[in-house]
Amino acid sequence: MSAATGFSPESYAALIDSLRARGYEGRDFFTVRPEARHLVLRHDIDVSLDAALAMAEFEVKLGLRATYFVLLRCELYNPFAEAGRKVLRHLGALGHEVGLHFDAALVDGGMEALDQAAAEECAMLEGLIDRPVRIISFHRPAQALLGLARPLAGRAHAYEPRFFKAIGYCSDSRGAFHHGDPSSHPAVMAGTALQLLTHPIWWMAEAGIDATDRLERYVTGRSAAMRRALATMIESYDPQRGAGE
Ligand SMILES: [Zn+2]
Structure with a gap:
């Protein structure tokens, strides 16, 4: 089966169900206890704020709260645009935690930088x-940051040994779950x-679609949104012609 083909909201719910059936309950990074059947749900938003919002709303229906990590320096979405900011605020309003997804590769220098x-x-x-x-x-x-045993900017980070080695990851x-099914x-x-x-x-697409097609669907949606934004900004732009229709 190619990557992501089996992933869907329903299969995510089934995964959570299987963990709940084993006695697992949701906790956040600040209340998890290593020896307990605690499940810390983490989402890194690498590609799409809209997919994150869909997941956040779906999780609320399942009675779950998670931590959503947001990139600020990202080529694919803009958290500072009004639509992006609304999504981030809504994540918080739904009861999820919002954390920073940080790309250390963009920073020159050592730990202080x-x-x-x-x-x-x-x-x-x-x-x-x-x-x-x-x-x-x-x-x-980078490998050196996995298991980094110090806080960052005075804050906890998700690859500290207490979240990465003392508990399962x-x-x-x-x-794909390259290291086996979580359950x-x-x-x-x-x-x-x-x-x-x-x-x-x-996860936020129906089963049967592979990873590339999920990403292509995202690209199509983003292109349409860009055409709408351009048409608002530039009167002479014809979004139909731009879309090749
Ligand atoms: Zn990431």
Whole structure:
């Protein structure tokens, strides 16, 4: 089966059900206990704020709250645009935590420079969402940052040993659970805590669509939104002709 083909809102709900059936209950990064059947739901928003919003609303229906990590320096979405800011505020209003998704590869220098850049981004994100940013996750972290045993910008981060080594960790990177299904993760077999990282873009479409087609669907939606924005801004622009219709 190609990447993400089996992923859908229904299969996400089924995964949560299977963990709940094993006694797991949701916790956030600040209340998780390693020895307990606690499930920390983490979402890194790499591609689409709209997919994140859809996932956030779906999770509320399932009685779940998660932590959504937002990139500020991102080529694919703009959290500062009005539509983006609305999504971020709505995530908070739904009861989810909003954290910073931080791309350390964009920062030159050592730990001090990382701290400073992360602090600046946290301050900007706090301005956008009008609430404190308490936690950070690294976007595509270098090996040296995995298990980094210190806070960043005075805040917790999701790859600290207490969230990454002391508890189980499982991710759907590139649209697949490369290290096995979360419900058979060694931590789950042992009845201890698990951090489950999923990316909304892989889950908020019906089953049967592979990863590339999910991304193409996103590109099509973004193109249409860009054409609408251009038509609003530039009178002479013809969005129909632009779309090749
Ligand atoms: Zn990421």
